[in-house]
Amino acid sequence: MNSTSTRHPGLNLGHAHGEAHEASEELVFGFWVFMMSDLIIFGLLFATYITMLGGTAGGPGPHELFELKSAFIETMLLLISSFTFGMASLALKYRSDRKVLVGWLVVTLLLGLGFIAHELYDFHKMFSEGGVPSRSGFLSAFFALVPLHGLHVTGACIWLVALLGQIAVHGLDTPTKTGLMRLAILWHFLDVVWIGIFSIVYLGGIA
Amino acid sequence: MNHESHWVLGRLDWSALPFWDALQHPTTMNIVNAIIASGAGAMVILGGLIAAAALTWTKRWRWLWSEWLTSPDHKKIGIMFIVIALVMLARAVIEAVFMRLQQAVGLDGGFLTAEHFGQLFTTHGTIMVFFMAMPFLTGIINYVMPLQIGTRDLSFPVMNTISLGLTAAGAALVMVSLVLAPFSTGGWSGYPSFTESAANPGAGVDYWIWAVTLSTLSSTLTGINFAVTIYKKRAPGMTWFRLPLFTWTALCTSILMIFGMPPLTVATALLALDRYLDFHFFTADLGGNMMNYINLFWAFGHPEVYILILPAFGIFSEIFSTFSGKTLYGYTALVIATLAIAVLSFTVWLHHFFTMGQSAHINAIFGIATMLIGVPTGVKIYDWMLTMFRGRIRFSVPMIYAIGFIMLFVLGGLTGVILAVPSVDYQIHNSLFLVAHFHNMLIPGLLFGMLAGTNLWFPKAFGFRLEERWGRRAAYCWIVGFMMAFFPLYALGVLGMPRRSAAFFEPTYLPWTLIAGIGAIVILVAMLFLLLQLWVSVRDRELNRVPGGDPWDGRSLEWSVSSPPPEYNFPVIPEIHGRDAYMRQKESGGGAHPRPDDYTDITMPANTAMGAIIGMTGFLMAFGLTWYEWWLVMAAGGATLVALVARGFTRQRTRTITAAEVHRQHDTWLRELASLRPVTRAEEQSSANRGLPASPVEGAVQ
Numbered sequence: 050m051n052s053t054s055t056r057h058p059g060l061n062l063g064h065a066h067g068e069a070h071e072a073s074e075e076l077v078f079g080f081w082v083f084m085m086s087d088l089i090i091f092g093l094l095f096a097t098y099i100t101m102l103g104g105t106a107g108g109p110g111p112h113e114l115f116e117l118k119s120a121f122i123e124t125m126l127l128l129i130s131s132f133t134f135g136m137a138s139l140a141l142k143y144r145s146d147r148k149v150l151v152g153w154l155v156v157t158l159l160l161g162l163g164f165i166a167h168e169l170y171d172f173h174k175m176f177s178e179g180g181v182p183s184r185s186g187f188l189s190a191f192f193a194l195v196p197l198h199g200l201h202v203t204g205a206c207i208w209l210v211a212l213l214g215q216i217a218v219h220g221l222d223t224p225t226k227t228g229l230m231r232l233a234i235l236w237h238f239l240d241v242v243w244i245g246i247f248s249i250v251y252l253g254g255i256a
Numbered sequence: 257m258n259h260e261s262h263w264v265l266g267r268l269d270w271s272a273l274p275f276w277d278a279l280q281h282p283t284t285m286n287i288v289n290a291i292i293a294s295g296a297g298a299m300v301i302l303g304g305l306i307a308a309a310a311l312t313w314t315k316r317w318r319w320l321w322s323e324w325l326t327s328p329d330h331k332k333i334g335i336m337f338i339v340i341a342l343v344m345l346a347r348a349v350i351e352a353v354f355m356r357l358q359q360a361v362g363l364d365g366g367f368l369t370a371e372h373f374g375q376l377f378t379t380h381g382t383i384m385v386f387f388m389a390m391p392f393l394t395g396i397i398n399y400v401m402p403l404q405i406g407t408r409d410l411s412f413p414v415m416n417t418i419s420l421g422l423t424a425a426g427a428a429l430v431m432v433s434l435v436l437a438p439f440s441t442g443g444w445s446g447y448p449s450f451t452e453s454a455a456n457p458g459a460g461v462d463y464w465i466w467a468v469t470l471s472t473l474s475s476t477l478t479g480i481n482f483a484v485t486i487y488k489k490r491a492p493g494m495t496w497f498r499l500p501l502f503t504w505t506a507l508c509t510s511i512l513m514i515f516g517m518p519p520l521t522v523a524t525a526l527l528a529l530d531r532y533l534d535f536h537f538f539t540a541d542l543g544g545n546m547m548n549y550i551n552l553f554w555a556f557g558h559p560e561v562y563i564l565i566l567p568a569f570g571i572f573s574e575i576f577s578t579f580s581g582k583t584l585y586g587y588t589a590l591v592i593a594t595l596a597i598a599v600l601s602f603t604v605w606l607h608h609f610f611t612m613g614q615s616a617h618i619n620a621i622f623g624i625a626t627m628l629i630g631v632p633t634g635v636k637i638y639d640w641m642l643t644m645f646r647g648r649i650r651f652s653v654p655m656i657y658a659i660g661f662i663m664l665f666v667l668g669g670l671t672g673v674i675l676a677v678p679s680v681d682y683q684i685h686n687s688l689f690l691v692a693h694f695h696n697m698l699i700p701g702l703l704f705g706m707l708a709g710t711n712l713w714f715p716k717a718f719g720f721r722l723e724e725r726w727g728r729r730a731a732y733c734w735i736v737g738f739m740m741a742f743f744p745l746y747a748l749g750v751l752g753m754p755r756r757s758a759a760f761f762e763p764t765y766l767p768w769t770l771i772a773g774i775g776a777i778v779i780l781v782a783m784l785f786l787l788l789q790l791w792v793s794v795r796d797r798e799l800n801r802v803p804g805g806d807p808w809d810g811r812s813l814e815w816s817v818s819s820p821p822p823e824y825n826f827p828v829i830p831e832i833h834g835r836d837a838y839m840r841q842k843e844s845g846g847g848a849h850p851r852p853d854d855y856t857d858i859t860m861p862a863n864t865a866m867g868a869i870i871g872m873t874g875f876l877m878a879f880g881l882t883w884y885e886w887w888l889v890m891a892a893g894g895a896t897l898v899a900l901v902a903r904g905f906t907r908q909r910t911r912t913i914t915a916a917e918v919h920r921q922h923d924t925w926l927r928e929l930a931s932l933r934p935v936t937r938a939e940e941q942s943s944a945n946r947g948l949p950a951s952p953v954e955g956a957v958q
Contacts, residue, residue, distance in 0.1 A: 075411045079484040082514060086476055089518035093555070097526070097537070097548055104536075104543025183534035186543025193526060193535070211901045218905060228904065 057081070059234060060138050062226065069226040080231040084238050091242050094194040095249060104186030111254025114180045116171070120251040123167050124243065127202075130160035131240040138233050147221060154213060154229075157236070161206045168199050195250065198242055205235050266884035267459065272436040289372045292354070297435040325868050328413035328861040329823055330398050333420050335717060337395030338710070340427050341388050347431075348383040349783050351376045353776045356741060360773030362759045363766055373758035374441030375460070379430060381444025382464060385560070386471040387427045389698070392706045393567040394419070394478050397506045400713055401482065403814035404500045406491025406832065408825050411484040413861040414903075419478045421871025426470035429878050433463045436883075440464035443756065445553055446527065448538035448546045453531045459882050462531065465524045466878035472520045475563075479513025482506055491813075493832030497591070500812040500836075501584060504591050505570030508598040509563050515602070516559030523552035532881075547612065554605035562601040564698065566594060568705025569636060572658050575708055576640045578808050579655040580647025581937065583836055586639035593632035593639075600629050610681045619678035626676035630669060637666060650940060652808075653727035657708035660735040661700045668696030671746065689749025692742045699738050707734070707786070714793075715807045715947070719819045721800040724941050726789035733782035740775025744768035803925075804932050804947025806848075808940070811839040816848070818925045819947060824860055824913060827922040828852040842951060849929060855915040855922070862911045869899045 055061055056074040058081060064070060102111075137153035144150065172192075175181075182192035209232060215225045261267045270276055274297050278290030311317050324332055355376050358366045368376070398416070402409060410416050433439040440460040442451040446468075451461045486507045490499070499507075527549065529535040536544040577584040584590065606614070606622040640662060649655065671693045675681055684690065707730075715721045748768045753760060760769075793800065805819040816838045817825060834840050842848045873892040880888030934950040935942075 075484060075488045078488060079411055079480060082480050082484060086480065086514045086518055089515055090522055093519055093522045093552060097522075097552075100548060101537075101543065101545065104545065106536075106541075106543040108542075182529075183536065184542070186536045186539075186545060189529070189535035189537050189544075193529060193537075207897070207901070211904050215904055219907060222907070224904070224907065224909075 060142065060230070062142055062230070066142075066226065069223040072223050073227050073230055076227045077230055077234070080234055084234060087238070088242075091194075091197070091245070094190075094197060095245060098190040098194050098250065101186045101190040104190075106185040106187075108185040108188065109178060109180050110187065111250075114175050114178060115251055115254050116174075117251060117255055119167070119171050120247055123164055123171075124247050126160050126164040126167065127240055127243050130157050130164065131237055133157045133160060134233055134236045137229070141221075141226065141229055147216065150221075151213065151216060154209060158206060158209050158213075161202055161209070161236075165199060165202055165206070168195075172196070191250065195246055198239065198246060201235075201239050201242075205232065205239060208232050208235075261884045264885070264887070266880070266886070268436065268883040268885070272438075272459070274434070274437045285367075285369055288367055289369050292368075293372065293434070293437065297437070300431050300434045321868075322863065326417070326863040326865050328409070328417055328864055330402050330410050330413065330416060331717065331821065331823075333416050334395045334397075334399030336420055337391040337398060337423065340424060341392035341395060341706075344383045344387040344391070344427055344430075346783060348380050348388055349779060351380040351383075353780050355380065356769075356773045356776035358758065359760075359769040362757070362769065363763060364759065364761060366759050368758060370758040371438070371441060374756070375437075375439045377756055378440045378443055378464065379433070382440075382468065383427075383430060384698075385444055385564070386468055387423070387430060389564050389702055389706075390471060390475055391423050391427075393509070393564065393702070394423070394475070396571070396706065396709050396713070397482060397509070397567060399717060400709075400814055401503050401506045402485065402489070403716075403817070403821065403825055404503045404812050405486060405489065405494055406813050406826060406830050406837075407485065407489040408829075408858070409861060410481050411488060412481050414864050414866050414909075415477050415481055417864060417867025418870045419474045419481065419867075421867035421869075422470045422474035422477075422874050425871045425875035425878065426467045426474070428875050429463060429467040429470065429882075432879065433460075433467075445557070446524075447553075448527060448530070448549050449540050449544075451527060451531075452539055454539065462528075462882040465528050465531075466881055469521065469524050469528075470874055470878055472517050472524070475513050476517040476521070479510040479517065482510035483514060486510070491829050491832050494837070495832075497588065498832055498835050498837065500570075501573040501587065501590055501594075502567070502570035502812075504594055505566040505573075508594050509566045512559045512563045512566070512598055512601060516556055516563060518556075519552050520556035520560075523549055523556065526552070528881075550609055550612065551605070554608040555602075557608060558605040559601045561697070562597055564702045565705075566597065568661075568702050568709075569594065571705045571709040571712070572640065572661060573643075574812070575654045575658045575712060576643045578712070578810055579650045579652060579658075580644045581650075581809070582643055582647040583811070583839075584639070585642040585645075586635075587835065589635055590639050593635045596632040597629060600625065600632070604629065607676060607681075610678045611685050616678070623676050623678050627673055630673055633669060637662060648937065650937060652941060653711040653722070653724060653731055654708040656728060656731040657704040657711070657734075660731065661704045661708075664696060664700035664735070664738065668693060668700065671696060684749050686755055687749035688745040688753050688755055691755045692745035692749060695738075695742045695745075699734075699742070704734065707731070712808070713814070715800075715802045716805070716814055716819050716821070718797075719801060719803065720793065720797040721802060721807055721945070723789050723793040723796065723800070726785050726792055730782050730785035730789055733778055733785055737775050737778030737780075737782050740778055741772050742775070744772040744775070748772075799943040800945075802945065802947030803928050806838075806949055807945055807947045809937060809949040811836040813838050816841065822918075822921055824858045824918070827855060827918050842949075848951070849926060851926065852922075855919045857915050858913045858918060859910045860913060862909055864903075864909075866899065866903055870896060873899070 054064055056070060057077040059077070062070040062073060133153050134157045137150055137157060140150040140153055180188055182189045212225060212228050212232060215228065219225060274293035275290040278286040311320060324336060327333070354368070355373065358368045358373060361367065430439070438458060438460045440446065440451065440463060442456065442461055442464065446461065446464055449455060486503060526535070526537040530537050530539060536542040538544050538546040538549045540546070573584055573590060604622055604626045606618065607626045610619050671689070675684070675690065675693055711722050711727055748765055751764060753762070753765055802819050805817055806815040808815070813830060816830070830837070873896040876892035877889050877896070880886065880892060929948060932946045932948040933944065934948045935945050936950045939945055
């Protein structure tokens with residue numbers, strides 16, 4: 050790959066995709082910039098969470114509420130979904146057959162939904178054990194950081210469904226391709242953020 | 257949460273009307289305040305009705321919709337941003353006059369209730385920062401930056417319409433709060449625990465939270481849009497160190513927006529969680545910590561200061577250079593100084609709360625970091641002075657603002673250095689000294705910059721120059737009014753008068769508050785003169801037309817096209833060979849307006865209703881959240897989601913202007929140019945100036 054064919058950081062579509070490859074330069078770069086801005090939000094919520102670790106106000110803390118096994122399952126669901134999205138990206142780049150691409154995307158969507166469902170189940174369990182956000186500053190910080198990530202995953206799933214709809218209606222045209230490329234960045238970004246959550250919130254909380 | 261809320265109206269009831277309180281408790285004080293507040297509310301309703309009637313009368317609704325509200329043209333969006341800024345400026349100046357008058361007669365009371373006064377300083381600050389300064393600079397960058405870098409539009413024109421819609425929604429929310437009161441009394445910074453529901457359960461703080469949130473989202477998107485445009489859409493040959501300085505400041509401001517707005521989003525969102533869902537981020541009990549809010553707020557707030565000032569620096573750089581007829585002195589130093597300020601702006605936020613109990617060492621570090629910012633700013637001041645040195649200076653309106661700026665801004669900077677010393681700050685923090693300091697930076701800095709920029713670029717946008725005489729009168733009134741209104745506040749601050757005081761009991765304050773009150777009246781007169789300037793300019797527009805497009809003998813690319821520019825900006829994208837690209841072109845043998853060999857079809861973004869839709873649903877969501885009308889929040893939220901998804905399914909996103917049409921339009925303009933008489937700078941302000949400077953350009957080469 051020579052330097053002129055690299056339009057943006059990450060997986061490029063390549064010249065074979067012509068117009069979509071050209072169009073992706075500004076769109077994908079712009080999306081990277083948006084991700085940087087979003088990362089600040091998560092960074093600040095991480096910082097807020099860490100400063101509020103001591104603010105349990107006599108309520109339940111990490112040891113009482115967190116369950117490593119559950120968090121690990123969620124991590125695995127999300128990591129595998131990132132892998133399957135990677136396979137979808139490769140299918141988009143190299144396969145003219147739409148079925149493979151859609152197949153990987155559907156698997157990714159199911160894994161994403163599985164993650165959300167499992168997370169909701171976790172929250173439900175925490176609620177039933179008295180771990181509600183109105184209980185303490187610590188729980189407030191937890192329920193701002195972790196569900197915000199979940200909300201992002203939900204948004205990404207809605208976007209994925211919308212893109213599957215676009216593929217069905219318009220086929221793999223330029224807007225669909227560039228849409229998939231940006232969603233891929235968001236998806237992997239959410240994976241990275243989750244690794245932060247798993248290490249700092251769950252592992253750090255139980256250790 | 258409110259348990260007695262109506263299923264449609266939420267907690268909205270008769271008590272939201274600004275005169276309800278006076279009907280219940282008709283004391284003299286209440287009646288006076290109700291008349292003022294109801295008058296303001298009536299102005300909002302009347303203004304809306306007059307605008308609607310005028311549009312109906314002139315049958316212009318369709319025109320408004322298809323030519324403006326749905327237009328993705330960066331130039332029109334820029335103008336709409338500036339219109340919002342000017343309307344909000346008028347309101348916030350009137351509020352300022354009321355506050356100054358209150359303090360002028362405020363010994364032992366005054367005529368405003370503390371509650372009313374609190375709303376005045378909160379809306380004044382919130383409007384001036386989020387709905388005057390931000391839309392004003394966003395509007396000017398929107399209009400000018402793409403023209404300066406030689407491109408046809410921003411990278412994301414549809415997102416640009418959404419940014420406009422969100423800002424308009426926030427501004428509308430603040431305006432609605434005059435009719436369905438009250439607004440917050442927590443100041444523009446909204447510190448908890450005063451703004452928590454325990455102390456402030458009403459709708460006021462919620463109005464503030466959502467208005468600010470809408471504005472923050474708008475600015476984040478705007479920052480991304482501008483930065484990507486400058487990175488990716490520069491004309492061929494427009495390398496980094498050939499960018500006009502205004503574009504450099506636009507880039508740095510955009511980067512600050514990208515990284516500086518999210519902390520405010522977080523701060524207001526967490527405050528909203530506290531208020532709506534009983535979280536405990538900043539509450540006094542259950543493990544909350546209000547210092548977190550203050551850190552988050554100023555992690556935004558300090559970069560924000562430089563978001564506001566950098567574009568003004570850019571505008572002044574263009575003005576000093578253009579109206580001195582010289583190339584900018586120390587271009588590279590100015591660029592590096594701009595970048596240095598942008599980086600340093602993230603390292604000083606703690607100086608906003610020196611007195612909050614951290615150790616002396618930490619205060620010392622942040623005090624020194626704060627003083628360091630004076631260094632690159634000083635570099636700029638010297639560069640501007642040296643640009644004027646031995647130049648042929650024309651004292652036109654932008655230059656008057658610029659010279660007022662350079663003198664007053666240095667004074668404000670010096671008082672900033674005083675405040676940056678933590679031990680001094682302990683004495684004068686939270687006093688009127690601080691109020692005087694930041695107004696000293698923002699009025700001569702930001703506001704003079706924006707007004708100067710308006711005078712500079714108005715002929716580009718509308719095809720005729722602004723009238724000079726009323727412009728000068730307005731500029732001098734601003735300068736004098738500013739000095740009279742704010743220099744006394746320095747004295748009052750040192751005398752110990754706290755900021756945000758509705759009344760005081762110390763007679764020695766009186767002469768100073770009276771002078772400041774008169775100063776506020778002078779500023780009101782300046783506003784009136786601005787209006788007169790606009791009125792006279794529009795009336796005499798035929799006298800001041802500049803179809804040639806270059807009334808000031810400009811240096812950068814925006815002056816190379818007609819006034820107003822065609823919607824595609826450049827018939828053919830120019831090739832850049834150096835700094836001051838257009839001046840270079842004029843001085844080269846090729847002529848100022850070379851005829852291209854051939855034209856190509858131009859693809860432009862098609863009109864879109866996205867901005868209008870998201871603006872409307874954003875407003876309804878914010879309004880519903882403020883008054884606990886949950887059905888409205890859900891309906892508007894659902895509509896937003898549907899609109900965003902549906903937009904993804906559209907494919908007709910562009911339209912094409914044929915090469916023949918571009919050719920025809922360009923030919924028409926070139927013929928008109930040939931009929932114009934070139935003028936020297938001596939005739940700049942006469943009606944002989946049709947926008948074609950004489951060549952060779954007298955005195956412009958250095």
